Structures are given as C-alpha cells and as structure tokens.
Amino acid sequence: xxxxxxxxxxxxxxxxxxxxxxxxxxxxxxxxxxxxxxxxxxxxxxxxxxxxxxxxxxxxxxxxxxxxxxxxxxxxxxxxxxxxxxxxxxxxxxxxxxxxxxxxxxxxxxxxxxxxxxxxxxxxxxxxxxxxxxxxxxxxxxxxxxxxxxxxxxxxxxxxxxxxxxxxxxxxxxxxxxxxxxxxxxxxxxxxxxxxxxxxxxxxxxxxxxxxxxxxxxxxxxxxxx
Amino acid sequence: xxxxxxxxxxxxxxxxxxxxxxxxxxxxxxxxxxxxxxxxxxxxxxxxxxxxxxxxxxxxxxxxxxxxxxxxxxxxxxxxxxxxxxxxxxxxxxxxxxxxxxxxxxxxxxxxxxxxxxxxxxxxxxxxxxxxxxxxxxxxxxxxxxxxxxxxxxxxxxxxxxxxxxxxxxxxxxxxxxxxxxxxxxxxxxxxxxxxxxxxxxxxxxxxxxxxxxxxxxxxxxxxxxxxxxxxxxxxxxxxxxxxxxxxxxxxxxxxxxxxxxxxxxxxxxxxxxxxxxxxxxxxxxxxxxxxxxxxxxxxxxxxxxxxxxxxxxxxxxxxxxxxxxxxxxxxxxxxxxxxxxxxxxxxxxxxxxxxxxxxxxxxxxxxxxxxxxxxxxxxxxxxxxxxxxxxxxxxxxxxxxxxxxxxxxxxxxxxxxxxxxxxxxxxxxxxxxxxxxxxxxxxxxxxxxxxxxxxxxxxxxxxxxxxxxxxxxxxxxxxxxxxxxxxxxxxxxxxx
Numbered sequence: 001x002x003x004x005x006x007x008x009x010x011x012x013x014x015x016x017x018x019x020x021x022x023x024x025x026x027x028x029x030x031x032x033x034x035x036x037x038x039x040x041x042x043x044x045x046x047x048x049x050x051x052x053x054x055x056x057x058x059x060x061x062x063x064x065x066x067x068x069x070x071x072x073x074x075x076x077x078x079x080x081x082x083x084x085x086x087x088x089x090x091x092x093x094x095x096x097x098x099x100x101x102x103x104x105x106x107x108x109x110x111x112x113x114x115x116x117x118x119x120x121x122x123x124x125x126x127x128x129x130x131x132x133x134x135x136x137x138x139x140x141x142x143x144x145x146x147x148x149x150x151x152x153x154x155x156x157x158x159x160x161x162x163x164x165x166x167x168x169x170x171x172x173x174x175x176x177x178x179x180x181x182x183x184x185x186x187x188x189x190x191x192x193x194x195x196x197x198x199x200x201x202x203x204x205x206x207x208x209x210x211x212x213x214x215x216x217x218x219x220x221x222x223x224x225x226x
Numbered sequence: 227x228x229x230x231x232x233x234x235x236x237x238x239x240x241x242x243x244x245x246x247x248x249x250x251x252x253x254x255x256x257x258x259x260x261x262x263x264x265x266x267x268x269x270x271x272x273x274x275x276x277x278x279x280x281x282x283x284x285x286x287x288x289x290x291x292x293x294x295x296x297x298x299x300x301x302x303x304x305x306x307x308x309x310x311x312x313x314x315x316x317x318x319x320x321x322x323x324x325x326x327x328x329x330x331x332x333x334x335x336x337x338x339x340x341x342x343x344x345x346x347x348x349x350x351x352x353x354x355x356x357x358x359x360x361x362x363x364x365x366x367x368x369x370x371x372x373x374x375x376x377x378x379x380x381x382x383x384x385x386x387x388x389x390x391x392x393x394x395x396x397x398x399x400x401x402x403x404x405x406x407x408x409x410x411x412x413x414x415x416x417x418x419x420x421x422x423x424x425x426x427x428x429x430x431x432x433x434x435x436x437x438x439x440x441x442x443x444x445x446x447x448x449x450x451x452x453x454x455x456x457x458x459x460x461x462x463x464x465x466x467x468x469x470x471x472x473x474x475x476x477x478x479x480x481x482x483x484x485x486x487x488x489x490x491x492x493x494x495x496x497x498x499x500x501x502x503x504x505x506x507x508x509x510x511x512x513x514x515x516x517x518x519x520x521x522x523x524x525x526x527x528x529x530x531x532x533x534x535x536x537x538x539x540x541x542x543x544x545x546x547x548x549x550x551x552x553x554x555x556x557x558x559x560x561x562x563x564x565x566x567x568x569x570x571x572x573x574x575x576x577x578x579x580x581x582x583x584x585x586x587x588x589x590x591x592x593x594x595x596x597x598x599x600x601x602x603x604x605x606x607x608x609x610x611x612x613x614x615x616x617x618x619x620x621x622x623x624x625x626x627x628x629x630x631x632x633x634x635x636x637x638x639x640x641x642x643x644x645x646x647x648x649x650x651x652x653x654x655x656x657x658x659x660x661x662x663x664x665x666x667x668x669x670x671x672x673x674x675x676x677x678x679x680x681x682x683x684x685x686x687x688x689x690x691x692x693x694x695x696x697x698x699x700x701x702x703x704x705x706x707x708x709x710x711x712x713x714x715x716x717x718x719x720x721x722x723x
Contacts (some may be wrong), residue, residue: 066722178599
C-alpha cells in the first residue's frame with residue numbers, strides 16, 4: 001500500500017531507485033501455450049503463459065482435472081518439448097493415458113507434499129523442460145495447509161525466471177502467488193466414458209478467479225496494478 | 227625433427243598432483259624400497275627448511291616440524307606417465323616413453339606451422355593435469371632432450387641451420403649432457419667445458435683417445451646420429467586407480483582425485499577420438515562392515531551418460547552430484563574409475579526433432595531428484611507387456627522428442643484414471659448383479675449409473691496372476707470410480723477425472 005502511494009506521488013523517482021528490479025518484473029518475451037480446449041483457452045486469453053504460476057483447483061472428484069492435465073501434456077508434446085509431472089500423491093495412471101503422451105514425460109512419484117515441492121524447485125531450475133506440472137490433489141490436507149506462503153512465492157519467482165509453464169493442480173484455492181487461478185466446477189458422468197477425451201474436455205466447466213499474466217506496460221501502471 | 231617432453235622431479239610431482247594444495251607444503255618423498263628409507267626428493271618449502279636428499283625421515287622431521295611425509299608410489303608414477311604419453315600422443319602418434327617423466331616424439335609428417343605454440347599448449351595442458359614439464363625440439367631425440375633440459379617452457383633449436391645448433395651446444399656446459407664419469411673427468415683435465423667444444427673435436431680423434439664410451443657420448447651430443455624411436459601404442463583401457471597411503475573419510479579429497487582421473491581419461495578419450503558412454507566408480511572401503519549379514523568392502527557407483535561426451539567438467543559434475551547424496555559407511559582406501567568409451571556418433575537430429583538443451587545438466591537434475599524421491603521413482607513410464615493392472619516400470623527419458631503422430635486425445639476414448647495406490651478396500655452392495663451402493667475411505671453413497679462388468683485376467687498359471695471383475699460406477703453425490711472385485715473382495719482402484 002505504502003509503495004503504491006509512493007509511486008502515485010513520485011513514480012519516476014521510484015523507478016530510478018528500484019532500477020533493475022523493474023526490469024526483472026517486465027522481463028522476457030513470454031510464450032503462450034494453448035491447452036487445446038477452446039473454451040478454457042478463451043477464458044485464459046489464449047492459454048497459459050510461460051513464466052507464470054497457474055493454479056488449477058479441482059475440489060470435487062471427477063471434475064476433469066486429469067483430462068485437463070492430459071491436454072496440457074498433449075500441447076507440450078505438439079511443441080516437441082519435455083514435460084515433467086510431479087505427482088504428489090502418486091496417482092497418475094499411465095495405463096489410461098494415451099501412450100503418445102508418455103514419450104516426452106518425466107514422471108516423478110512423490111510420497112509427500114514436501115517431496116513434491118522440493119522436486120518442483122529442482123525442476124524449475126533446469127532449462128531443459130518446457131512444462132512442470134505439480135499435482136497436489138489427494139495429498140494430505142494437513143500437510144497442504146502447512147505449506148508456508150514463502151514456498152509458493154519462491155516457486156513463482158523460479159517460474160518467472162524460467163521459460164517454462166508451471167501448472168499446479170490443487171484440491172482447493174491455496175496458492176497466494178498464483179497469477180492464474182482456474183477452478184474446475186463440473187462433474188463427469190459415467191455416460192461420457194464412451195466419448196473421446198477431446199469431446200469430454202469440451203464439456204468441462206470452469207471458472208477463472210484470477211488472471212494476471214505478467215505486465216509489460218508502464219512502470220507506474222504495473223506498481224499500481226499490484 | 228624430434229620433440230622431447232621432460233617432466234622433471236617426476237616421482238615427487240606424481241605424488242603431489244594427487245592431493246590438493248600439497249605442492250606449497252613442505253613435503254618429502256621417501257623411498258621405502260631402500261634398505262634404510264631415505265628422502266629422495268622434497269618440495270621447495272622443505273628445502274628452505276634445510277631438508278635435503280639422503281636424510282632419514284627422522285632427520286628430516288627434526289629439521290622441519292610441519293613436514294608431510296609421502297612415499298614413492300608406483301601407481302601414481304604410472305598414472306602420471308600415462309598423462310605424459312597421452313599429451314605427447316596428441317601431437318604425433320610416434321611417441322617413445324624414453325624414461326620416467328620423459329617422452330620423445332617423432333615429428334615426421336607433423337605440420338610444422340605454429341609447432342612451438344602447440345607445444346606450449348601441451349605444456350599448459352600438463353600443468354592443468356598437475357605436472358610441470360618443459361619441451362625441447364631438436365634434430366635428434368638426444369639433442370631434443372638436451373634442449374628440453376635447458377628450456378623453461380618450449381625451446382626450439384633450429385636444425386636447418388647448423389650455426390644455431392652450434393651456438394646452443396657452445397652455451398651448454400658438458401655436465402648438462404650427463405657424460406660417463408671417466409669421460410667427464412678426462413674432458414675436465416683437457417679443459418673442455420662446453421658440449422660445443424667437445425662436439426667440434428673430430429670423431430676419429432675422440433674414438434682413438436676416449437674409446438667406445440667416448441665415441442658413444444660424442445655421437446649422442448653432436449646431433450649427427452639419429453636413433454630410431456621405440457614407439458609405444460596408445461592404451462586402449464580407459465581406467466585409472468589409486469591406493470591411498472591413508473584412509474579418507476571426507477568427500478573433498480576424493481572429489482579432487484576423481485577430477486584428476488577424469489581430466490586424464492578425458493584427455494585420452496579426446497586423443498583416441500572417443501566419448502564416454504558410462505562411468506563406473508569403485509571405492510575400496512577400509513572397514514569391512516556387516517550389513518544384514520553381508521560383507522561391505524567396496525562401494526560402487528555407475529552412471530550412464532544421456533549424451534556421450536569427453537567433457538571432463540560435465541562428467542565431474544554428474545559424478546559429484548551422485549556422490550554427494552551417497553552415505554559412506556567407512557573410510558575410503560582406494561579409488562578406481564573406469565570409462566566405457568564409444569566412437570563419436572554422427573547422429574543429426576531430424577528437421578522436426580528436438581532434444582534436451584543441456585543433457586548433462588538434466589542428468590544432474592535427475593540425480594538430485596533421485597536423491598529426494600529415490601531413483602526408482604523418476605523416469606518415463608512404460609507399460610508392462612502382460613497387461614497387469616497398474617503394471618508399469620520406469621525407464622530413462624530419451625534425449626530426443628520426435629514429432630507427434632496421430633490424432634492424440636481426439637482419438638483416445640475413455641476417462642483418465644487417478645489411481646489410489648494402494649487401492650482402497652470397499653464395501654459394495656449389489657442388486658440384480660449390479661452395484662447399487664459403495665463405501666470406501668474416500669467416497670460413499672448410492673450408485674446412480676454404472677458400466678460393466680469387465681473381466682480381466684492374466685498369468686493365471688503363475689502365483690502372481692490376476693483374475694478380477696471391474697465396474698465403473700457413478701455416485702449420486704458425484705464422482706466416477708473404478709471398482710474391482712478380486713477373490714471376493716471389493717476395491718476402489720481410483721477415480722476417473
């Protein structure tokens with residue numbers, strides 16, 4: 001608040017003081033990765049941006065989170081880049097995943113939330129990957145509540161410095177530093193199981209709660225926008 | 227023309243190069259094989275403290291309290307000799323191992339352009355490998371050796387003009403050419419002090435007055451006799467090992483030795499035109515511990531490279547990252563490092579293929595992740611061929627991503643499952659052979675819709691076979707689950723999502 005007030009008063013002066021810090025915030029040419037699901041891409045203004053922390057909230061069972069995850073894997077496969085899945089609850093099932101989506105996938109099976117965050121931290125420092133997916137659904141709720149906000153901010157900073165997509169699937173809204181938050185609100189029905197996954201995805205219901213792709217505008221506008 | 231590499235005080239250097247920072251310390255080298263072990267060489271710091279060759283260890287320690295005592299090591303000397311040879315081989319394949327710390331190189335057929343500069347680079351490379359050396363270039367191997375001994379880095383005595391050779395020999399004292407004792411004494415009496423003065427005597431007069439011994443000496447130093455080299459072959463084994471004089475229980479000195487091994491082996495790989503496909507490190511342990519009734523006397527680490535290379539930095543980082551997460555059960559007494567070499571691949575990526583940007587960095591990352599979750603939990607999933615439920619194994623991620631073929635998810639039918647590992651035991655109520663009610667640790671409620679049953683069986687002829695009936699059920703409260711009935715017991719295997 002105090003910073004924003006100061007900027008309103010003396011934006012140019014503060015820009016001179018902060019200097020390089022401003023350059024980092026407005027850094028880099030970000031790429032956009034379409035999810036391949038039209039209505040979600042429209043809601044996200046084109047898709048997911050690299051260097052941005054995206055939180056996908058799937059609070060109810062069969063809300064379509066895994067379908068969305070497979071679409072993200074497919075998008076990365078089409079980009080011919082490697083993707084990593086940090087599986088906090090060891091729940092990923094390769095048998096129901098088309099084999100073509102396993103070719104470029106690094107699957108890390110974790111036993112706890114702490115392991116998952118540690119692994120995500122290590123992966124975000126490696127420039128070989130195009131996308132890091134962290135799946136924290138079905139993880140211990142108590143452990144999830146105990147994650148300090150600083151951990152999330154650290155992941156966001158790492159993602160910001162890298163040129164990769166970071167998407168975290170959570171059972172409830174819990175990441176304060178998420179720049180994009182999308183909640184999956186629908187439920188699949190067993191009658192849809194005869195449809196192709198592409199068709200199933202079209203029926204996913206979602207709601208965007210936060211959409212802050214990195215700003216590249218004027219310094220004073222950036223600060224005032226928070 | 228010939229070049230000679232002379233690595234002086236070789237036995238001492240060979241030992242010093244295997245320990246970090248030892249060169250600046252007062253160190254004596256002791257030959258244990260002597261009847262009375264005595265100092266055979268010492269560092270400058272030890273010499274300043276009054277230590278000299280021939281002293282006993284006790285006498286040396288009496289003169290310098292902080293003295294470090296090291297013993298001559300045949301393994302260290304052999305290793306240093308191989309470095310010298312590999313380095314010489316990078317200039318020409320005609321290399322003779324003339325003696326300890328000496329290599330003669332035949333330069334016939336070698337491009338003479340910037341020869342001195344290339345020799346200078348070799349001296350620098352040897353310096354990086356922990357060996358100080360000097361090089362000389364001359365008309366014969368013996369003259370080149372004399373030149374090397376007089377040079378501070380690289381010195382060439384021009385063989386095309388005999389005036390230059392004469393000037394060099396004139397300035398060279400006769401003792402520098404190691405004359406036989408009897409010959410040296412006679413020349414001293416004659417007043418011949420320089421090699422040049424002796425070389426100017428006629429061969430016949432020398433033979434008549436000094437006999438065969440004098441004649442051989444004259445032939446050697448005059449630069450007129452060109453002896454054939456005894457050429458050695460490049461070793462095909464890419465392995466180095468060292469036994470320590472004392473036990474090492476911290477990682478840093480081990481990493482230093484490993485780095486030396488890698489520098490040396492990578493130099494050999496480069497010279498042989500090969501790359502490392504995998505590394506194998508064996509550490510001999512001091513204590514034999516009993517772990518679960520098993521004797522542990524060595525620790526072994528093997529590492530397969532994602533992208534074969536001879537880059538010592540990349541190999542070292544990978545190995546160091548791997549070692550950092552290992553726990554030593556005992557102190558280390560010896561190390562062996564072996565590299566499996568392969569020919570360099572000429573594979574070029576296809577137009578639509580992409581690869582890892584930095585494969586070695588990626589291996590390092592995988593190694594770190596393996597340290598967090600266990601290496602068996604990292605990799606690319608692969609399905610078992612027998613179709614066993616949840617039958618998967620992990621394999622290494624490939625270096626290249628090929629373009630995607632087919633329609634992808636547009637042509638994939640059926641929901642994606644999120645598995646509960648292990649599956650949750652459930653209570654299921656059936657009516658008219660269909661589940662109508664389910665309860666497990668994660669979900670409970672009446673079934674609104676279902677699909678099934680699907681019978682799934684396999685490997686029934688073995689003890690690990692399976693025979694089950696599966697249902698997909700949708701609960702009225704929401705959620706589509708997979709149920710499985712095996713041996714009369716119900717399980718919820720996962721949720722479709």
